[in-house]
Amino acid sequence: MALAKKTGNKVIIALSLLILGVGSFIMILPFIWMVSTSFKIPGAEYSFPPEWLPIPATIGNYIELFSLDFLPYGRFFLNSIYLTAIISAGCLFFDSLAAFAFAKLRFWKRDTIFLILLSSMMLPVAVRIIPLYLMMRLLHWLDTYLPLILPRIFAGIWGTFLLRQFFLTIPDDLLDAAKIDGCSFFGIYWQIMLPLAKPALITLAVIASLATWNDFLQPLVYLTSLDKYTVQIGLAYLVTDYEVEWRMFMAGSTLAVVPILLVYVFLQKHFTRGIVMSGIKG
Amino acid sequence: MKFHHFFDSSRSPFLRSENINGLLFVLPLIFGFLAFQFYPFLASVFLSLTRYNLLQPARWVGIGNFVLLVKDPDFHKVLWNTVYFTTVSIPAGMIGGLFLALLVNYKLKTMTLFRTIYFLPMFTSWIAAGVVWAWLFHPSFGLVNYILWGLFRIEGPEWLVDARWAMPAIIIVSIWKNIGYNMLIFLAGLQGIPDTFYEAAELDGAGRIRRLWHITIPLLSPTTFFILIVSVIAAFQIFDVVYIMTEGGPEWSTRVIGYHVWNTGFRYMKMGYASAIAWVLFIFIFGATLIQWRIGKRWVHY
Numbered sequence: 001m002a003l004a005k006k007t008g009n010k011v012i013i014a015l016s017l018l019i020l021g022v023g024s025f026i027m028i029l030p031f032i033w034m035v036s037t038s039f040k041i042p043g044a045e046y047s048f049p050p051e052w053l054p055i056p057a058t059i060g061n062y063i064e065l066f067s068l069d070f071l072p073y074g075r076f077f078l079n080s081i082y083l084t085a086i087i088s089a090g091c092l093f094f095d096s097l098a099a100f101a102f103a104k105l106r107f108w109k110r111d112t113i114f115l116i117l118l119s120s121m122m123l124p125v126a127v128r129i130i131p132l133y134l135m136m137r138l139l140h141w142l143d144t145y146l147p148l149i150l151p152r153i154f155a156g157i158w159g160t161f162l163l164r165q166f167f168l169t170i171p172d173d174l175l176d177a178a179k180i181d182g183c184s185f186f187g188i189y190w191q192i193m194l195p196l197a198k199p200a201l202i203t204l205a206v207i208a209s210l211a212t213w214n215d216f217l218q219p220l221v222y223l224t225s226l227d228k229y230t231v232q233i234g235l236a237y238l239v240t241d242y243e244v245e246w247r248m249f250m251a252g253s254t255l256a257v258v259p260i261l262l263v264y265v266f267l268q269k270h271f272t273r274g275i276v277m278s279g280i281k282g
Numbered sequence: 283m284k285f286h287h288f289f290d291s292s293r294s295p296f297l298r299s300e301n302i303n304g305l306l307f308v309l310p311l312i313f314g315f316l317a318f319q320f321y322p323f324l325a326s327v328f329l330s331l332t333r334y335n336l337l338q339p340a341r342w343v344g345i346g347n348f349v350l351l352v353k354d355p356d357f358h359k360v361l362w363n364t365v366y367f368t369t370v371s372i373p374a375g376m377i378g379g380l381f382l383a384l385l386v387n388y389k390l391k392t393m394t395l396f397r398t399i400y401f402l403p404m405f406t407s408w409i410a411a412g413v414v415w416a417w418l419f420h421p422s423f424g425l426v427n428y429i430l431w432g433l434f435r436i437e438g439p440e441w442l443v444d445a446r447w448a449m450p451a452i453i454i455v456s457i458w459k460n461i462g463y464n465m466l467i468f469l470a471g472l473q474g475i476p477d478t479f480y481e482a483a484e485l486d487g488a489g490r491i492r493r494l495w496h497i498t499i500p501l502l503s504p505t506t507f508f509i510l511i512v513s514v515i516a517a518f519q520i521f522d523v524v525y526i527m528t529e530g531g532p533e534w535s536t537r538v539i540g541y542h543v544w545n546t547g548f549r550y551m552k553m554g555y556a557s558a559i560a561w562v563l564f565i566f567i568f569g570a571t572l573i574q575w576r577i578g579k580r581w582v583h584y
Binding site for chain 2: 012013016017019020021023024026027028029030031033034037045046048049050094095097098100101102105106107108110113116117120122123124125126127128129130131132133134135137150151153154155156157160179185186189210213214216217220221232235236239240246249250252253256257260261264265268271272275276
C-alpha cells in the first residue's frame with residue numbers, strides 16, 4: 001500500500017515536471033526570441049526556416065539604436081533611471097512615515113482616514129487621468145516630471161498599506177520602552193522602526209521601481225519633448241512611428257526589459273513578496 | 283468628536299503630542315490623496331457633464347454625453363470588445379494559474395527554477411512584451427505560425443492584421459503576462475491550507491482528485507475570489523498592450539474601453555466625452571465588483 005502510493009507520487013511528480021517543463025519553455029520563448037533576434041545581422045531575422053541562434057551574431061543593432069539621429073535612445077535610459085530613483089526614494093520616506101503613524105500612533109480619526117485612503121485605490125486611472133492632465137496643464141507642469149513624481153510620492157497608498165502591515169507585526173513593547181526613554185516620535189520612526197523594517201522597505205523599493213520603470217500611460221500623456229521620454233514611451237514611439245527593422249525593435253525591447261529582470265533574479269523574494277502582500281497587479 | 287483633544291489642555295501633553303505627530307506624519311499622504319485622487323474624482327464627474335475641447339471653454343451638456351454613448355454603435359462595439367477580452371482572458375488565466383500552482387507546489391529545487399521562469403512575464407513591461415509578441419505573431423516570419431505549421435501542420439491566421447484573430451492574440455499575450463501573478467497568489471493560498479486537512483482526508487481514503495475537489499478548491503475560495511476581483515478591475519482597464527500591438531484595430535476589433543478613453547480624450551481632445559466614457563468604465567468596475575461580492579458570499583468559504 002505504502003509502496004504503491006510512493007510510486008504513484010513519483011509518476012505524478014514526473015508528469016508535473018514534464019508539463020511544467022513544456023510550459024516554462026512557452027513562457028520563456030518570447031524572451032529567447034527577443035534576445036536572439038536582437039543579435040541577428042540584417043536580413044537574418046527573415047530567414048526561413050527561422051534560426052534559433054543568431055549566427056553570425058552582431059551588436060550592430062544596439063549600436064545603431066543608440067546612434068539614431070531622430071531618437072535619443074540613450075537619453076531615455078537616463079530619464080527612466082532618474083525618475084525611478086527619485087520616485088522610489090520619495091515613496092520610501094513618505095509611505096513609511098505614514099505607515100508608521102497608521103500602525104503605531106493613536107491620533108484623531110486614524111482608522112477612518114486610513115479606510116478612506118484605501119478605498120481610493122479602486123478608482124481607475126482612466127477616471128483620474130483627464131482631470132489630472134487638465135490640472136497639470138493649468139499649473140504649467142506639462143512636459144515636466146512633476147506630474148509623474150508628485151502623485152506617486154504623495155499618493156503612494158498601496159506602499160503605505162504594505163508597510164503598515166509590516167509595522168503592525170512589530171511588538172509595542174519596543175515603542176513603549178523608547179517613549180519612556182524620552183525618544184521623540186520621529187526618533188522612534190527613524191532610529192527604531194526604519195532599521196527593523198529593512199526587508200519591507202527593500203520590497204517597497206523594488207515594487208515602486210518596477211511600477212515606475214514599466215509605467216506607460218502617464219509618461220505618454222504628460223511628456224511631449226523627445227529628450228524627456230522614458231524608456232517605455234521611447235520604445236513605443238520607435239515602434240509605432242518609424243519603419244525600422246524588427247531586429248532593432250528587439251534590441252530596444254531587450255534593453256527595456258533586461259534591467260528589471262536582472263534585479264528580479266537577484267531580489268526575487270522581494271518581488272514576489274511585494275506582490276503577495278499588496279496584491280497589486282503588474 | 284475627539285477633535286476637542288487638540289484644545290483640551292487637561293489631557294496628557296504626551297498623548298497630545300502623539301496626536302499631533304501622527305497627523306503630521308500622515309499629512310503628506312492626505313495632501314496627495316486630496317490633490318491627486320479626490321479632486322480628479324470630483325472634477326471628472328463635472329467634466330463628464332460638459333463638452334470641452336481645450337480650445338473653447340467647457341460647455342454644460344448635462345447627461346448629454348451619456349445619452350450619446352447609449353446610442354453610439356461604436357461605443358457598443360467597444361463595450362463588447364471589453365467584455366470579450368475580460369470573459370475569455372480571466373477564466374483561462376485563472377484556471378491556468380491554479381493548475382500551475384498545484385503542479386509547482388512541491389518542495390523540490392527544480393520548482394524554484396520553474397517559479398522564476400513563470401514569474402518573468404509579470405515583471406516585463408506591457409510595451410516590451412507587446413513588441414516582442416507582435417514579432418512572434420508576424421504572419422509570414424513569426425515564430426507562432428512557424429511552430430503551428432511545424433508541429434501540427436496548421437496554417438496559422440494573420441493574427442494582428444485579421445479582425446477575427448487580433449483579439450485572441452491580445453488575449454494570449456495577456457494570459458502569458460498574468461498567469462504568473464495568478465500562480466503566485468494561488469501558491470500563497472495553497473501554503474495557507476494546513477496539512478492536517480489533507481492528512482485527515484488521506485486517512486479517510488480520499489484520492490487525489492477528491493482531495494482537490496473537496497479540500498483544496500473550497501479552502502482556496504477566498505484566494506480565488508481575490509484574484510477574480512483584482513483581475514476584473516485590471517482587465518476592464520487594459521490599455522498598454524492594445525496601444526502597442528494593434529492601436530485598437532483592425533476595424534476596431536481590439537478597441538477596448540481603456541484605449542477608447544485615451545483615444546477620445548488625448549487624440550481627439552474630447553475631454554468631456556472621454557470623461558463620460560471613463561465613468562461608464564468606473565460604473566462597470568464598481569458594478570462587477572459589487573455583483574461579485576454578492577455572489578461571492580455563496581461560494582467563498584472563510
